[in-house]
Amino acid sequence: MKFPEPLVEGRLIRRYKRFLADVRLPDGTEVTAHCPNTGSMLGCQPESARVWLSRSNNPKRKLQYTWELVETSPGELACVNTARxxxxxxxxxxxxxxxxxxxxxxxxxxxxxxxxxxxxxxxxxxxxxxxxxxxxxxxxxxxxxxxxxxxxxxxxxxxxxxxxxxxxxxxxxxxxxxxxxxxxxxxxxxxxxxxxxxxxxxxxxxxxxxxxxxxxxxxxxxxxxxxxxxxxxxxxxxxxxxx
Structure with missing residues (x-):
């Protein structure tokens, strides 16, 4: 399977309230993304880590972005979306x-x-x-x-x-x-x-x-x-x- 649309890269600012993550996009814009993971995400939220978000065009969604991937260490990726x-x-x-x-x-x-x-x-x-x-x-x-x-x-x-x-x-x-x-x-x-x-x-x-x-x-x-x-x-x- 593959993502239906290209992912949007950013830098993780913080994850909080389990289901929310603030991310800084390359143009400096800060967005709040849905974090679809109820676990501790131990090792998957390094400070300022590169992350990749999927983007929804559904106008009824409260949060436009969903956190999908994170670079846990140089060259190593993890998928944190437990709906996948x-x-x-x-x-x-x-x-x-x-x-x-x-x-x-x-x-x-x-x-x-x-x-x-x-x-x-x-x-x-x-x-x-x-x-x-x-x-x-x-x-x-x-x-x-x-x-x-x-x-x-x-x-x-x-x-x-x-x-x-x-x-x-x-x-x-x-x-x-x-x-x-x-x-x-x-x-x-x-x-x-x-x-x-x-x-x-x-x-x-x-x-x-x-x-x-x-x-x-x-x-x-x-x-x-x-x-x-x-x-x-x-x-x-x-x-x-x-x-």
Whole structure:
């Protein structure tokens, strides 16, 4: 997938109230952009970082700009818009890029399920006599020395999703935790035990219970370190669960 329009570059001034970010454009104009990320964005809001915004022409929108990408360090980009990963994962599955999830002709999004009243990101079905696949998608942007970590803050919601996935396995279906690696500097993905130890414990329990855990990297920038305009998932990334 790709951005429908060229992104607007700027410099981050500050992020605040979780959903707002002030950005200085190249002509000196300061704008307030929507920040579509409920997490801590740890490591993704360096002072005066280069950022890229999408622009809406909808006159009814209160904020014209949306924060999409950030340069976390020279030549490394991260996609901070957490509305993107589900679409990235769906496109990659339907294109046959995700070999672990090939052969499913039907794909539905946001299907209600589970005892804890969740919504699954992707429900894949129609694989002959095989079971349906319940796919939970997570965005990975926290990088430390080329290692990616999830989550970037304590997440009770994420813990709930792991319990729901384990329940689906018990019912005879496939359950998959899909990490979308939206940071070009990440080479492996690990649970962030130093941030949310409970999540790490549940993730390993889920793996041992039959939940599949996979990760794929997004194509965000070219050799010059600037955005290509693409968000396409291109290759698998190892997930390391050993402590």
């Amino acid at each position: 990963p589900n679409a990235q994962a769906r496109e990659a599955v339907q294109a046959g890029t995700v070999v672990e999830l090939s052969g499913y002709p039907e794909c539905r999004a946001e299907v209600k399920y589970g005892a804890e009243k969740s919504r699954i990101d992707l429900l894949l079905s129609g694989h002959g006599a095989g079971p349906d696949a319940w796919v939970e998608v997570k965005n990975v942007t926290l990088a430390e020395k080329n290692q990616g970590f999830f989550p970037d803050a304590v997440t009770e919601r994420g813990q709930k999703h792991l319990r729901e996935l384990m329940a689906q396995v018990k019912q005879g279906d496939r359950a998959v935790l899909f990490f979308v690696v939206n940071h070009t500097g990440i080479e492996t993905v690990r649970p962030a035990d130093h941030i949310d130890g409970k999540y790490g414990e549940l993730l390993r329990e889920a793996r041992d219970s039959g939940v599949e855990v996979i990760a794929y990297r997004a194509d965000l920038c070219g050799s010059d370190g600037n955005p290509t305009g693409l968000l396409t998932l291109t290759e698998p990334v190892p997930v390391i669960l050993e402590v």
